[in-house]
Amino acid sequence: MDVLWLIPLLLVPLLMWSSGTFVFYFKKCFYVGWMMVLALLAIPLCMLKSGGRDVENMRIIRVLVRHVKYFLGLRFDVSGWEHLQTEGPYVIISNHQSSLDVLGLMEILPDRCTMIAKKELVYAGTVGLICWLGGIVFINRKKTSDAKSVMAEAAQTMLDQQIRLWVFPEGTRNQKEDLLPFKKGAFHLAVQAQVPIIPVVFSSYRNFYLRKEKRFNSGTVRLRILPKIETKGMTSDDISSLCDKSFDLMQAAFRERLRLQTHEQRAVEGAEHSPRSRLLFPPTSPSETCLPRPPVPLPAPPPLLSPRFPIAWPCHEISSCLVDAWSGRPLARPVSAVCPDPHCACSSSSTCTTTSSTSTSSSAALQAVSGMTDGRIDACCSSCMTEGSGHHQFLLCFLPF
Numbered sequence: 001m002d003v004l005w006l007i008p009l010l011l012v013p014l015l016m017w018s019s020g021t022f023v024f025y026f027k028k029c030f031y032v033g034w035m036m037v038l039a040l041l042a043i044p045l046c047m048l049k050s051g052g053r054d055v056e057n058m059r060i061i062r063v064l065v066r067h068v069k070y071f072l073g074l075r076f077d078v079s080g081w082e083h084l085q086t087e088g089p090y091v092i093i094s095n096h097q098s099s100l101d102v103l104g105l106m107e108i109l110p111d112r113c114t115m116i117a118k119k120e121l122v123y124a125g126t127v128g129l130i131c132w133l134g135g136i137v138f139i140n141r142k143k144t145s146d147a148k149s150v151m152a153e154a155a156q157t158m159l160d161q162q163i164r165l166w167v168f169p170e171g172t173r174n175q176k177e178d179l180l181p182f183k184k185g186a187f188h189l190a191v192q193a194q195v196p197i198i199p200v201v202f203s204s205y206r207n208f209y210l211r212k213e214k215r216f217n218s219g220t221v222r223l224r225i226l227p228k229i230e231t232k233g234m235t236s237d238d239i240s241s242l243c244d245k246s247f248d249l250m251q252a253a254f255r256e257r258l259r260l261q262t263h264e265q266r267a268v269e270g271a272e273h274s275p276r277s278r279l280l281f282p283p284t285s286p287s288e289t290c291l292p293r294p295p296v297p298l299p300a301p302p303p304l305l306s307p308r309f310p311i312a313w314p315c316h317e318i319s320s321c322l323v324d325a326w327s328g329r330p331l332a333r334p335v336s337a338v339c340p341d342p343h344c345a346c347s348s349s350s351t352c353t354t355t356s357s358t359s360t361s362s363s364a365a366l367q368a369v370s371g372m373t374d375g376r377i378d379a380c381c382s383s384c385m386t387e388g389s390g391h392h393q394f395l396l397c398f399l400p401f
């Protein structure tokens, strides 16, 4: 009889390993269930701390939610922290793709910041109650006049109690490849309170989360905090232009990121499908895929080459398009090594055309020489130098798994 318990214990890992759809439902159920449990834990803590509804409860919620990403295999990469170093109240606006946004939101949530949410959320069991305790402002989206008066009240409360508000100006979840047109509420709110707007852009989840295709893999979300937009002196006449300006800035950032994601995805797919492409990326004309970047001067080569350890030596030329345009960090790890490929056609000043000079067999050699078996060689920098010894110094880019 006891053995029967082993069946689900074995079945779950087996299904997780074999079925992407199972993983999708498993992770979704886990997420909702675990958030419910966490909310149940948070309720008494919030009651003890504040005795009821209070924006300070968001600190407790923030702490409790922060670890959830690890269970779901998600990472958050934040840039632009400095833009959140703004005193006093402000309105944060961000795009809204899924309820998973809560995880990213909690990564950067400033103190005394709560959200505006649809009123239906208050009925979501323990999560609804914790949202209420956290001071979330609930609006009825179907009744504009009600929503407007609730938001006008919120503008006053922001000033009276020094509160920051997070609004999703798309007004609903959106998994399309572009932002939805913005609703105006967030901008009225900021202008009424005369406080700045801080836009935050979540990168597209499409690399790891596809609702329709039932896919929920591990992945990284890039959160980009943009510079604040001042609203001092603005009136209701400025709402449309303020809304358009914010939209344009966020859309540009979202699209820029999406292009890079497409780029990364192609690299990974290319590496998976073609043995040759393990060493070559981008395979097509760089101008097609690379963002225009200012020319990067070639840094001085490191004095001693240690083939086993990656050297933080920025790639350039072809590989510069593998540099994250937001953070400036290379998306792939650059590694300096002596080129073990006997066919490498490097000369002192020339560029080494890895297309013709590298072969699949050298892939293993390159991995061995760099000691990086946990990464996949996806790019070779196009430049190489001849050392005094006549060895070719080679820059490799490893895309970590």
Ligand SMILES: CCCCCCCCCCCCCCCCC(=O)SCCNC(=O)CCNC(=O)[C@H](O)C(C)(C)COP(=O)(O)OP(=O)(O)OC[C@H]1O[C@@H](n2cnc3c(N)ncnc32)[C@H](O)[C@@H]1OP(=O)(O)O
Binding pocket: 035, 036, 038, 039, 042, 060, 061, 062, 064, 065, 096, 102, 115, 116, 117, 118, 121, 127, 130, 131, 136, 139, 140, 141, 144, 147, 148, 149, 151, 152, 167, 168, 169, 170, 171, 172, 173, 182, 183, 184, 185, 186, 188, 189, 239
């Ligand atoms: C420990 C464990 C815890 C576990 C759980 C943890 C949970 C933690 C909390 C997480 C919470 C996350 C919450 C996420 C929730 C996300 C959502 O619910 S998104 C949906 C709700 N949000 C919104 O809808 C906000 C965006 N919408 C708007 O701003 C809208 O404008 C609106 C106010 C709802 C009105 O809607 P609508 O009429 O459709 O919109 P418009 O076309 O924009 O406006 C029409 C008209 O009205 C003018 N106007 C709009 N707002 C105002 C205003 N505040 N004051 C004055 N006038 C306003 C607008 O200008 C238009 O007029 P115009 O002449 O055409 O310009």
Ligand SMILES: CCCCCCCC/C=C\CCCCCCCC(=O)OC[C@@H](O)COP(=O)(O)O
Binding pocket: 031, 032, 033, 035, 036, 096, 098, 099, 100, 102, 118, 121, 123, 124, 125, 127, 171, 172, 173
């Ligand atoms: C009584 C049981 C009810 C169960 C309901 C489950 C509630 C979800 C539970 C856990 C998830 C935790 C995150 C909660 C916050 C998510 C808020 C959210 O993303 O709401 C969607 C809303 O922005 C837009 O909705 P629409 O796309 O317009 O519709």
